[in-house]
Amino acid sequence: MWQAIKDRETGRVRSNSFANRFKSRRASSLQLSNRKDFVSPHRGSVNSLQVDLTEGRYLLSGATDGSAAVFDVQRATDYEASGLIAKHKCMFTVDKQHEHGHKFAISSAIWYPIDTGLFVTGSFDQFIKVWDTNTAQAVVDFKMPGKVYRTAMSSLAMSHTLIAAGTEDVQVRLCDIASGAFSHTLSGHRDGVMSVEWSTSSEWILYTGGCDGAIRFWDIRRAGCFRVLDQSQTQLGVRPPVLKPPAVSSKTFSAAKSSLGGQNRLKSLQNKHTGSQSAKGSSSAKASVEKSRQKRLHPGMLSTLDRATAHYGVVTGLKATNNGMYLLSAGSDSRIRLWDIESGRNTLLNFETGRIQTNKAIQMDTSDDPALVFVPCLKTVKSFGMWSGRTTLMLRGHYESVNTCCFNSNDQELYTSGADRQILVWSPDGSVEDEMVQDEVAEDKDNWSD
Amino acid sequence: MKRTNPEPSASGAKKRRGEEDDEEVGCSHAAVEDGAVSEDQCLPLEDELTFSDTSVALRMMRAQFPRIDQASVPPFILQSQLYSSVNDRTQVDRELECLRREKVVRVFKLNTGQDDHAVIFLDDYLNQVDRIVKRMEEKKQSDLEIFKWFKGHVLDSKLEPSIGHHELFSLLSLGGNVKDAHITLLINAGLLTRQLIDPDMYWFAIPSIGKLWKGLLQGRNELLSLIKRKRHKEMFLAELEKKRLRFSPLDVRFHIRDLIGSGHLKTVQTTSGLIVRIPKD
Numbered sequence: 113m114w115q116a117i118k119d120r121e122t123g124r125v126r127s128n129s130f131a132n133r134f135k136s137r138r139a140s141s142l143q144l145s146n147r148k149d150f151v152s153p154h155r156g157s158v159n160s161l162q163v164d165l166t167e168g169r170y171l172l173s174g175a176t177d178g179s180a181a182v183f184d185v186q187r188a189t190d191y192e193a194s195g196l197i198a199k200h201k202c203m204f205t206v207d208k209q210h211e212h213g214h215k216f217a218i219s220s221a222i223w224y225p226i227d228t229g230l231f232v233t234g235s236f237d238q239f240i241k242v243w244d245t246n247t248a249q250a251v252v253d254f255k256m257p258g259k260v261y262r263t264a265m266s267s268l269a270m271s272h273t274l275i276a277a278g279t280e281d282v283q284v285r286l287c288d289i290a291s292g293a294f295s296h297t298l299s300g301h302r303d304g305v306m307s308v309e310w311s312t313s314s315e316w317i318l319y320t321g322g323c324d325g326a327i328r329f330w331d332i333r334r335a336g337c338f339r340v341l342d343q344s345q346t347q348l349g350v351r352p353p354v355l356k357p358p359a360v361s362s363k364t365f366s367a368a369k370s371s372l373g374g375q376n377r378l379k380s381l382q383n384k385h386t387g388s389q390s391a392k393g394s395s396s397a398k399a400s401v402e403k404s405r406q407k408r409l410h411p412g413m414l415s416t417l418d419r420a421t422a423h424y425g426v427v428t429g430l431k432a433t434n435n436g437m438y439l440l441s442a443g444s445d446s447r448i449r450l451w452d453i454e455s456g457r458n459t460l461l462n463f464e465t466g467r468i469q470t471n472k473a474i475q476m477d478t479s480d481d482p483a484l485v486f487v488p489c490l491k492t493v494k495s496f497g498m499w500s501g502r503t504t505l506m507l508r509g510h511y512e513s514v515n516t517c518c519f520n521s522n523d524q525e526l527y528t529s530g531a532d533r534q535i536l537v538w539s540p541d542g543s544v545e546d547e548m549v550q551d552e553v554a555e556d557k558d559n560w561s562d
Numbered sequence: 563m564k565r566t567n568p569e570p571s572a573s574g575a576k577k578r579r580g581e582e583d584d585e586e587v588g589c590s591h592a593a594v595e596d597g598a599v600s601e602d603q604c605l606p607l608e609d610e611l612t613f614s615d616t617s618v619a620l621r622m623m624r625a626q627f628p629r630i631d632q633a634s635v636p637p638f639i640l641q642s643q644l645y646s647s648v649n650d651r652t653q654v655d656r657e658l659e660c661l662r663r664e665k666v667v668r669v670f671k672l673n674t675g676q677d678d679h680a681v682i683f684l685d686d687y688l689n690q691v692d693r694i695v696k697r698m699e700e701k702k703q704s705d706l707e708i709f710k711w712f713k714g715h716v717l718d719s720k721l722e723p724s725i726g727h728h729e730l731f732s733l734l735s736l737g738g739n740v741k742d743a744h745i746t747l748l749i750n751a752g753l754l755t756r757q758l759i760d761p762d763m764y765w766f767a768i769p770s771i772g773k774l775w776k777g778l779l780q781g782r783n784e785l786l787s788l789i790k791r792k793r794h795k796e797m798f799l800a801e802l803e804k805k806r807l808r809f810s811p812l813d814v815r816f817h818i819r820d821l822i823g824s825g826h827l828k829t830v831q832t833t834s835g836l837i838v839r840i841p842k843d
Contacts, residue, residue, distance in 0.1 A: 445677045
């Protein structure tokens with residue numbers, strides 16, 4: 113390790129790669145922490161965890177008993193076992209006893225991305241509440257048409273403060289904190305929407321995954337979704353080939369299908385729709401009569417005809433990688449798929465998950481430098497190499513099924529929570545610190561003057 | 563060929579490799595197939611659990627598919643069997659995709675409730691469709707051109723396991739005038755089934771798979787309960803191979819490969835051979 117520092121001094125190793133070397137070693141050796149513990153005040157399974165995006169210091173958790181709690185990750189409230197174990201108690205909680213608290217389970221609790229002064233909670237009592245952190249009061253309330261499964265806010269947003277809400281209703285609603293009203297309603301899904309995620313490369317793009325198994329990409333400046341992911345549209349390799357693969361057959365329909373982007377496909381769907389309608393009709397070749405006969409769809413709404421599914425089941429989790437190029441989706445068919453966002457294709461990476469929870473939404477997380485994906489699989493948390501799909505770590509510690517994983521990339525710690533009401537900390541096994549301590553203890557023997 | 567445990571003697575290895583090469587060549591000839599099956603039942607599963615390549619694995623497993631006389635089902639391989647036979651799952655997925663695009667194999671989704679996909683060589687499937695047409699001709703069924711259009715237009719261009727109603731109609735219309743009765747005929751023959759979640763979509767299906775499908779589900783349960791009943795929930799692979807399943811016409815190796823690939827069983831290498839055990843999580 114001192115050799116690495118010497119290389120950095122002499123300039124043989126660049127600062128980024130020096131830092132990444134340590135981070136990747138730490139992130140690949142996670143185990144249940146014996147130094148740090150969160151004292152969870154929740155009386156129900158913890159459904160949502162998020163570390164704040166500005167400092168990486170505060171952890172927000174939401175649970176099934178309607179309580180949301182905030183913990184300080186870096187400073188412990190008290191120490192046990194003569195200073196070796198740091199206990200982190202929650203700084204405050206808002207629960208059912210609170211006069212404006214949620215009445216049913218909280219399914220999603222997220223920080224306001226700009227600072228930690230606000231946080232947003234979504235609950236099964238069909239409300240989304242925005243809370244002021246310092247006074248622990250609910251500032252704005254939004255009433256949704258159904259149980260709220262997930263809320264999300266864009267971390268890149270410069271010009272909007274919209275909360276995207278996925279509920280059991282088929283429409284995704286965007287709520288504006290500044291005005292207190294709904295700004296957008298996105299229709300296209302055919303069943304409830306269980307997972308919502310903003311893009312990490314553009315503040316206008318939203319990804320939603322529904323209970324019908326479809327994943328849709330929405331640009332909120334336009335009407336309708338611009339892409340629906342289809343698991344049979346595949347590409348072999350993590351980037352699409354420079355030359356297009358040879359066309360599967362010369363038939364016009366399949367040629368339209370295999371072309372890039374959703375536009376041609378949607379047009380061909382519209383053509384088929386009108387084609388079949390006019391074939392059944394008798395004499396009307398005029399556009400006006402066709403319009404009256406068949407509900408003419410706005411080009412943005414053509415996507416409702418597209419029934420491609422990304423999973424054979426409910427899409428329970430979505431996570432976009434930090435470089436904005438790939439999207440991970442978890443489904444109740446116990447598969448995790450990696451999608452190339454730009455081409456919209458399935459990269460056919462197979463992650464060796466055994467079984468994933470099917471009835472509830474799960475929260476996955478990714479780490480950048482050793483490119484790992486952390487996924488809760490029933491009672492264990494597995495980490496997979498993102499480009500190989502192989503299991504690198506199996507973390508067993510929870511007594512019941514795990515719901516969320518949250519990776520703190522500043523400290524390379526993983527926080528997980530589950531149905532056993534615990535929030536567990538997994539930290540690197542501290543071999544580097546031991547090395548440094550050993551070196552410090554060896555004093556300079558020549559320094560003996562009084 | 564990948565070996566899971568080192569051969570005791572070099573001559574033994576050469577002999578076994580020779581046998582397996584014969585089988586590989588033999589599987590393309592139907593006459594030698596029966597001989598290949600009986601020869602290879604004396605070869606333990608431990609030695610040929612993994613293969614180097616998906617297409618090699620597909621051919622070997624097709625050769626080992628049990629011959630059942632009552633049901634005329636083309637030999638199929640489950641995707642979970644491929645996962646247990648080749649080390650890298652992503653490689654399996656990608657090679658299977660390549661084979662599918664080159665129209666060497668076809669993938670079907672089985673409705674067992676889990677994510678089961680069956681892989682069938684396209685030649686076997688087309689032979690099966692021809693057999694169905696012949697059987698229907700004997701029963702004096704009319705409108706048999708629909709099968710020709712199905713083979714020529716639909717199977718040729720639609721490589722996914724499911725198809726929408728409009729697309730099916732339009733592809734079949736490329737052959738001639740299509741009526742709803744024709745589609746009913748295809749469903750009765752067992753080539754298409756309606757999807758339960760979406761009334762407008764069909765799954766491509768393997769005809770007369772019913773008995774084997776039931777045998778698959780029951781055989782899985784039987785094998786798992788066999789191992790669960792043991793004290794430590796584990797068994798030697800060599801011992802497990804010799805068991806005979808009562809409820810499934812498919813043989814034990816088929817089920818073992820399938821269960822290892824879908825994660826219900828785990829193999830551990832020990833000094834006395836491979837052990838199969840039920841994983842704790």
